[in-house]
Amino acid sequence: MGRYLVIWEVEKSHIPLDPKERADSFALLMAMTKQDIEKGLIKEWSVEVGGGRGYNFVEGTEIEVSNMIQQFVPYINTQVVPIATFSQTEEVVKALAGD
Numbered sequence: 331m332g333r334y335l336v337i338w339e340v341e342k343s344h345i346p347l348d349p350k351e352r353a354d355s356f357a358l359l360m361a362m363t364k365q366d367i368e369k370g371l372i373k374e375w376s377v378e379v380g381g382g383r384g385y386n387f388v389e390g391t392e393i394e395v396s397n398m399i400q401q402f403v404p405y406i407n408t409q410v411v412p413i414a415t416f417s418q419t420e421e422v423v424k425a426l427a428g429d
Contacts, residue, residue, distance in 0.1 A: 334395055335411040339383035344405045356381075359405065366398055387413075 346352045366372045371394060377384035388395055399408050414422075 331389055331391055332395070333413045333415065334388045334390075335413050336386040336388050336395075336399070337383075337409040337411070338385065338402075339407050340381070341405055341407055355405070359402065362401055371395075371398055 344355075346355055363372065363375060367375060371390050372386050372388055374387040375384070376386075388398065390398070395410065399410065402408070
């Protein structure tokens, strides 16, 4: 299972102009996000004050993470960055040193 930093941004061309419609759209996206948090896929979720973009820390297989991302297309643009833990990085350093 991998760890990923998901940097996300709302696709502005899909934001409804009407505030009620916008609230309904955002509520649906938030409900989908909440399900992923409850499943344990999203470990941390944050949004910039004022909304529009933010980040998640996600843990899962490539397929689980890809499926999570796809449910938000085309409303959310993402950049997915695989990340290593401290202990994984220590192993790389040990390998460099020949240990």
